[in-house]
Amino acid sequence: MLLDNTKNGFTLKSDFELRKAYFLFKIISNKTLTNLGKTALEVALKLRLPILFIVKGTVFEQFCSGETLDESFDTVKKLNKKNVKSYLHYSVEGLENEDSYDLSLKQVLSSIEFVAEKPILDFTVFKPTAIASTQILKKVSSNKSLDKQEKMLFEKSLDRFNKICLLAHEKNVRVLVDAEESWIQNAIDEIVLSMMMKYNKEKAIVFNTSQMYRHDRLNYLKTLHDNSIKNNFFVGIKLVRGAYIEKENRRARRNNYLSPICSSKELTDQNFNNGVSYILSNLDRISLFSGTHNEESIYKIINIMDTKKINRDDPKIWFGQLYGMSDNITFNLASEGFNVIKYLPYGPIKEVIPYLIRRADENTSVKGQTSRELDLIRTELKRRSVI
Numbered sequence: 001m002l003l004d005n006t007k008n009g010f011t012l013k014s015d016f017e018l019r020k021a022y023f024l025f026k027i028i029s030n031k032t033l034t035n036l037g038k039t040a041l042e043v044a045l046k047l048r049l050p051i052l053f054i055v056k057g058t059v060f061e062q063f064c065s066g067e068t069l070d071e072s073f074d075t076v077k078k079l080n081k082k083n084v085k086s087y088l089h090y091s092v093e094g095l096e097n098e099d100s101y102d103l104s105l106k107q108v109l110s111s112i113e114f115v116a117e118k119p120i121l122d123f124t125v126f127k128p129t130a131i132a133s134t135q136i137l138k139k140v141s142s143n144k145s146l147d148k149q150e151k152m153l154f155e156k157s158l159d160r161f162n163k164i165c166l167l168a169h170e171k172n173v174r175v176l177v178d179a180e181e182s183w184i185q186n187a188i189d190e191i192v193l194s195m196m197m198k199y200n201k202e203k204a205i206v207f208n209t210s211q212m213y214r215h216d217r218l219n220y221l222k223t224l225h226d227n228s229i230k231n232n233f234f235v236g237i238k239l240v241r242g243a244y245i246e247k248e249n250r251r252a253r254r255n256n257y258l259s260p261i262c263s264s265k266e267l268t269d270q271n272f273n274n275g276v277s278y279i280l281s282n283l284d285r286i287s288l289f290s291g292t293h294n295e296e297s298i299y300k301i302i303n304i305m306d307t308k309k310i311n312r313d314d315p316k317i318w319f320g321q322l323y324g325m326s327d328n329i330t331f332n333l334a335s336e337g338f339n340v341i342k343y344l345p346y347g348p349i350k351e352v353i354p355y356l357i358r359r360a361d362e363n364t365s366v367k368g369q370t371s372r373e374l375d376l377i378r379t380e381l382k383r384r385s386v387i
C-alpha cells in the first residue's frame with residue numbers, strides 16, 4: 001500500500017534521528033510517563049532549572065521547525081526538495097488583551113509578507129482567538145447583544161480579520177483560519193464568510209476550517225456552497241475532524257444540552273468522508289485542504305480523485321499534516337505527485353511548551369496514532385538493519 005513505504009516516509013531522517021523519534025514516541029505512548037514528564041517540566045521551569053536544552057533535543061526537535069522564521073526556513077527548504085510544501089505558524093499563545101491581539105496581527109501580516117517573497121511557500125494560518133476576544137466571540141455566537149465598549153472591541157477585531165485577508169489577497173497568499181470551540185465558532189464562521197465574499201472572487205484565498213466531528217457540519221458545507229453560487233465567490237475549506245472533543249462533550253454534559261459532537265468515532269469518520277465526497281463533487285467552486293492523519297480518509301480522497309480523473313497536482317486539493325507526525329503520509333503522497341504541505345510550528349522553546357504539551361497529550365490520547373508511528377519507525381529501522 002502507498003502509505004506503508006517507510007523508505008520514502010523517513011527519507012529525511014538519519015538512523016540517529018529515527019532512533020530518537022522511536023524513543024520519544026515510546027515515552028509519549030505511555031500516559032503515566034507523559035504525565036510525569038509534564039509535571040517534571042512544570043516544576044523545573046518554576047525552579048528555573050536549565051532544562052530547556054532537554055526539551056530542545058527531544059519534543060521540540062520532533063514537533064517544531066525552529067525558534068525563528070529564518071531557522072525554520074532551513075526545514076522548509078529541506079522539505080521542498082522532497083516536493084513537500086510548508087506553512088509556518090508562530091505557535092506562541094498570547095494573552096487575552098488588545099495589545100496581544102495587535103501583536104499577533106503584526107505577526108500574521110509579516111508572515112504573509114514572508115510567504116509572498118518566497119516562491120516555495122503558498123499558505124499562512126492564524127487562530128481567530130489570537131486576534132479577537134473569546135468572550136466577545138462567544139457573545140456574538142449566541143446572538144447576545146454587545147455593550148458599547150464590546151461593540152468597539154468587536155469592530156477592532158473585524159478590522160484585524162480584514163487587514164489579514166486584504167493583504168493575503170493583495171499578495172496572493174492563501175490564508176487558513178483555524179477552527180476553535182463550537183461556542184465561539186458561529187461568529188468566526190460569519191466573519192470568515194464575509195471575508196470569502198470579499199476576497200475569494202477569483203479563487204479561494206481565504207479558507208475556513210470545518211470540524212467534521214460536529215454533526216451539523218455537512219449542512220454547513222452545503223449551505224456555504226449554495227451561498228457561494230448565489231453570491232458568486234469561491235470557497236476554501238480546511239477539513240479536519242476536530243481537536244476539542246473532550247472539552248465540547250464536557251461542556252454539553254455540564255450545561256445539559258445536546259453535544260455538537262458525533263456520538264461515535266465511526267460517525268465522525270463517516271461525516272469527514274461525506275465532507276470529502278461533497279467537496280470533491282463540487283471542486284469547480286470549493287477547494288479542499290484536508291488536515292488529517294487518518295490513512296483511510298487519505299485513500300478515500302485518492303480513490304475519488306482517480307475515479308473522477310482529477311489530476312494529482314490539482315491546485316484545489318491539498319493534504320496537510322503536522323510537523324513530526326505521519327511522515328509516511330507526507331513523503332509517500334509527495335513522491336506520487338500530490339500537493340502535500342506540513343504545518344510547521346515555530347517560536348522560542350519556552351513559549352511553545354503549551355503547544356508541545358498538546359501534541360504529547362494528543363498522541364497519548366489518540367488511540368492508534370502513536371502505535372502506528374512506532375510500527376512504521378520499527379519497520380524502517382529493520383529495513384536499514386539498525387535495530
Ligand SMILES: Cc1cc2nc3c(=O)[nH]c(=O)nc-3n(C[C@H](O)[C@H](O)[C@H](O)COP(=O)(O)OP(=O)(O)OC[C@H]3O[C@@H](n4cnc5c(N)ncnc54)[C@H](O)[C@@H]3O)c2cc1C
Nearest residue numbers: 178179213240241242243264265268291292293294320321
Ligand atoms: C494540518 C492540520 C490542521 C488542523 N487544524 C485544526 C483546526 O483548525 N481546528 C481543530 O479543531 N483541529 C485541527 N486539527 C486537528 C484535527 O482536528 C484532529 O484533532 C487531528 O488531526 C486528529 O484527527 P485525524 O483525522 O488526523 O485522525 P483520527 O485519529 O482518525 O481521528 C481522531 C479524531 O476523531 C474524532 N474522534 C475521536 N474519538 C471520537 C468519538 N468517540 N466520537 C466522535 N469523534 C471522535 C476527534 O476529532 C479526534 O481528534 C488539524 C490537524 C491537521 C493535521
